[in-house]
Amino acid sequence: MRVLGLMSGTSADGVDAVLAEFSGPARRPRWRILHSASLAYPTKLRQQLVAIGQGQASSAAALLELAEAVTEAQAAAAQACDPRSLAQLVGCHGQTIWHRPPCGAGQANDQAGDQINSHTHSPSRRGASWQLLQAPLLASLLRKPVVFDFRAADLALGGQGAPLVPPCDEALLGRIGGWRALLNLGGIANLTLLPPALGPDRHQPVRGWDCGPANSLLDLAVQRFSGGELLWDADGAWARRGQIDEPLIEHWLQAPYFQQPPPKSTGRELFGASDLETRLADLSRRAASRGLGLDAADALATLTAFTAAVVAQDLKGGPTPLELLVAGGGARNQLLMEQLQRRCPGTAVGSLAELGIDEAQREALAFALLAWWHLLGQPGSAPAVTGASRPSVLGVCAKP
Numbered sequence: 001m002r003v004l005g006l007m008s009g010t011s012a013d014g015v016d017a018v019l020a021e022f023s024g025p026a027r028r029p030r031w032r033i034l035h036s037a038s039l040a041y042p043t044k045l046r047q048q049l050v051a052i053g054q055g056q057a058s059s060a061a062a063l064l065e066l067a068e069a070v071t072e073a074q075a076a077a078a079q080a081c082d083p084r085s086l087a088q089l090v091g092c093h094g095q096t097i098w099h100r101p102p103c104g105a106g107q108a109n110d111q112a113g114d115q116i117n118s119h120t121h122s123p124s125r126r127g128a129s130w131q132l133l134q135a136p137l138l139a140s141l142l143r144k145p146v147v148f149d150f151r152a153a154d155l156a157l158g159g160q161g162a163p164l165v166p167p168c169d170e171a172l173l174g175r176i177g178g179w180r181a182l183l184n185l186g187g188i189a190n191l192t193l194l195p196p197a198l199g200p201d202r203h204q205p206v207r208g209w210d211c212g213p214a215n216s217l218l219d220l221a222v223q224r225f226s227g228g229e230l231l232w233d234a235d236g237a238w239a240r241r242g243q244i245d246e247p248l249i250e251h252w253l254q255a256p257y258f259q260q261p262p263p264k265s266t267g268r269e270l271f272g273a274s275d276l277e278t279r280l281a282d283l284s285r286r287a288a289s290r291g292l293g294l295d296a297a298d299a300l301a302t303l304t305a306f307t308a309a310v311v312a313q314d315l316k317g318g319p320t321p322l323e324l325l326v327a328g329g330g331a332r333n334q335l336l337m338e339q340l341q342r343r344c345p346g347t348a349v350g351s352l353a354e355l356g357i358d359e360a361q362r363e364a365l366a367f368a369l370l371a372w373w374h375l376l377g378q379p380g381s382a383p384a385v386t387g388a389s390r391p392s393v394l395g396v397c398a399k400p
Contacts, residue, residue, distance in 0.1 A: 008073075088144065179321040182194070191209060206382055
């Protein structure tokens, strides 16, 4: 079956689309990527999404128009990827504008960043997540059924609702002779750990969680320091000119979210503009103690290394993987990749593209697979990853 997957992540920079073909057993399908495309959001739309994702108040009318604009952008990406309209089904994640993990993780998030919520969580509060999309409109524009709202079923069963890609990683890539790790470096860094194919650990479940910030803080810092002229630090070149503040990174790693064991998930509501201001204030105080002002390159170098340090700390808490395959925009940041290799000794760090999946294709491909699983009635969630009470079929289907 030909399925089109659409994904826009925490970075809110645009839509990645993949047209894939699946056949055979659901859990170990034969698959191939037929085509892919990426479409950037218009600048104003991206700015609105980032602002709302960090808690900026908005009217109902503005949110309605924003949902329509996001849907139209998803449709344009789908048409760019599949101009001959070969897809029989579409899986669309939509654009996350707010993610609230279940109570336990939410409390840790509040401790790590008081800006998130001013209210008190009740002990039994479940998680919730909002993905902006008008799915019936998308189905009408594409004239195809659209599977969407992938997180809701897992959240209703007490899960985090994220990350959802780890079971897809196992199905699409499979296991090797030792533990295998996959890392997505989008706005947020999230990990998948696949158990070995052989040996005593082969019966272990697939693991996965959100580690913390990746490009969310870095991109905001670049935009701030460049006066809006740059959106990201291409190849880490600006950060490479700076000095890394290792003691400050060690201090940041002690925050409650980074000490919290999985399952856990997070987003821009925690690691956004307010969090960046706190970290830049820390850097400024450190520089002032040496009689210096805040240097942009030093700040970017420390934030880049911090992303790698968060991932490395999480990997130290479990089995050492033989390899760490990286996807997402951060895979193109050579300094970040070097920092990962330095901080993850004993693990070979490389790009997922080496296995034929480009860094911008992985998550869109996963949501194409999740849509196919929805059609088959195949559970797509993994309780060992999300903490839900049981696996569930993910998504809701809107028909044209």
